[in-house]
Amino acid sequence: MMEDLLADDLTRRLATDLDGAFPLVVERMGRRLYWGLRRMSGDHHEAEDLAQEALIRAYQALSEYEHDRICELKLEPWLWTIALNLGRNHLRTRSRRPTFVKLTEPKGVEDPELVDGAAWDRRLSSLPPTQRTAVVLRHVVGLGIDEIVEITGRPAGTVKTDIHRGLNRLRTIMETESYDARA
Amino acid sequence: MTLERELAGLVGDLPEGISEGVALGTGLADGYDLYESPIGSVVVTFNLNGVSGVGLADEDFEGRFRERTGRALFRAEPPRAWARHVPEALEAGRPGKVPVDLRSVTPFQERVLRVTAGIPRGEVRPYSWLAKEVGKPSAVRAAGSAVARNPVPLMIPCHRVVRADGRIGNYSLGNPENKVVLLSHEGADPSWLERLAGRGVRYRANTQTKIFCHPTCRMIRRSKPENVVDLHGIEETAGYRACEICRPV
Numbered sequence: 001m002m003e004d005l006l007a008d009d010l011t012r013r014l015a016t017d018l019d020g021a022f023p024l025v026v027e028r029m030g031r032r033l034y035w036g037l038r039r040m041s042g043d044h045h046e047a048e049d050l051a052q053e054a055l056i057r058a059y060q061a062l063s064e065y066e067h068d069r070i071c072e073l074k075l076e077p078w079l080w081t082i083a084l085n086l087g088r089n090h091l092r093t094r095s096r097r098p099t100f101v102k103l104t105e106p107k108g109v110e111d112p113e114l115v116d117g118a119a120w121d122r123r124l125s126s127l128p129p130t131q132r133t134a135v136v137l138r139h140v141v142g143l144g145i146d147e148i149v150e151i152t153g154r155p156a157g158t159v160k161t162d163i164h165r166g167l168n169r170l171r172t173i174m175e176t177e178s179y180d181a182r183a
Numbered sequence: 184m185t186l187e188r189e190l191a192g193l194v195g196d197l198p199e200g201i202s203e204g205v206a207l208g209t210g211l212a213d214g215y216d217l218y219e220s221p222i223g224s225v226v227v228t229f230n231l232n233g234v235s236g237v238g239l240a241d242e243d244f245e246g247r248f249r250e251r252t253g254r255a256l257f258r259a260e261p262p263r264a265w266a267r268h269v270p271e272a273l274e275a276g277r278p279g280k281v282p283v284d285l286r287s288v289t290p291f292q293e294r295v296l297r298v299t300a301g302i303p304r305g306e307v308r309p310y311s312w313l314a315k316e317v318g319k320p321s322a323v324r325a326a327g328s329a330v331a332r333n334p335v336p337l338m339i340p341c342h343r344v345v346r347a348d349g350r351i352g353n354y355s356l357g358n359p360e361n362k363v364v365l366l367s368h369e370g371a372d373p374s375w376l377e378r379l380a381g382r383g384v385r386y387r388a389n390t391q392t393k394i395f396c397h398p399t400c401r402m403i404r405r406s407k408p409e410n411v412v413d414l415h416g417i418e419e420t421a422g423y424r425a426c427e428i429c430r431p432v
Binding site for chain 2: 019022023026027030031032034035036039044048051052053055056059060115117120135136139140141142167170171174
């Protein structure tokens with residue numbers, strides 16, 4: 001409920017002061033966008049390019065939307081729709097590079113502490129793409145089923161099945177790992 | 184720990200590069216990099232519209248930029264389409280293939296600066312010439328302040344703008360001597376210009392072609408010395424017609 005109020009507040013601010021409010025979108029949603037994409041792709045550069053490009057496209061779209069249309073947006077699912085559409089094209093045109101090349105040393109690209117990111121990337125990469133996307137959106141990013149339905153365009157039942165099967169598969173993989181470790 | 188909780192812990196910090204890249208890509212911030220110029224190291228700032236500033240590489244350039252534009256700065260490379268032309272634009276003293284973002288000045292100032300950008304290397308023009316070229320011959324002072332506020336010195340060569348009496352005058356980028364350094368670097372002779380000004384010479388004319396020019400115009404400099412005379416004011420130009428290249432005022 002609190003989250004919803006904050007999200008409403010943010011869309012209203014975007015509608016009246018896009019330039020002032022947009023950095024808040026990056027601050028609040030950029031982390032989940034990048035790390036979600038990173039868990040889907042297993043690749044820092046891919047995730048960074050996509051997250052950056054999606055946020056830039058979102059800004060450009062917002063600058064053309066009318067006030068009411070912005071107020072009605074569900075920001076985070078909308079951002080994910082942009083990112084996943086870009087991702088589909090991205091796979092086709094791998095040569096695309098961002099307009100700006102940053103010269104600063106990248107920070108914050110390490111996995112969160114106490115997490116074996118490589119192991120998770122390995123486990124997630126053994127899921128079929130639709131299951132991987134659904135599991136990441138639901139449990140890493142923390143979106144609701146209805147939001148994932150909106151983003152992926154797949155029916156709720158299918159999304160739930162994807163998540164359920166994805167989680168089962170991850171459990172099996174982890175059991176095998178601990179069995180291997182003991183053996 | 185349950186599987187779901189472990190998955191929820193797979194989100195780390197936002198990589199710094201993303202917020203910077205988004206700020207640059209949306210135009211909410213500009214990039215900057217350091218370049219060599221005839222007067223030493225300079226900072227060049229840029230965005231998707233072009234180069235937005237050229238300034239001294241001192242510790243305060245970021246603060247000055249923010250004050251002027253309201254935008255933040257991050258170190259980056261310029262957009263690929265024209266990045267490689269930046270060094271030659273600084274050296275040649277003209278934007279050339281580098282787009283220039285003049286949104287931080289008024290439309291009148293922009294017109295003055297676009298005209299300034301066309302003053303040829305090694306030549307100088309007075310403020311009154313700029314005012315006339317933009318169609319406001321009486322707005323000499325306004326033309327002067329447009330040049331003084333030039334956000335992209337070196338690339339837009341405000342060092343080629345001199346006082347109405349022909350004296351070299353002030354310069355906004357660092358040491359006032361820099362104007363002399365820049366003019367010497369591109370083959371203009373500042374002490375000769377000062378001597379002409381001291382003698383009250385405003386134009387020079389070719390007695391054969393009957394054309395008069397600004398003293399540094401390439402047309403008059405190509406004339407045989409024995410055919411060239413000094414003119415000290417508009418009243419002495421009677422019998423001559425104005426050069427179509429330097430359009431003297």
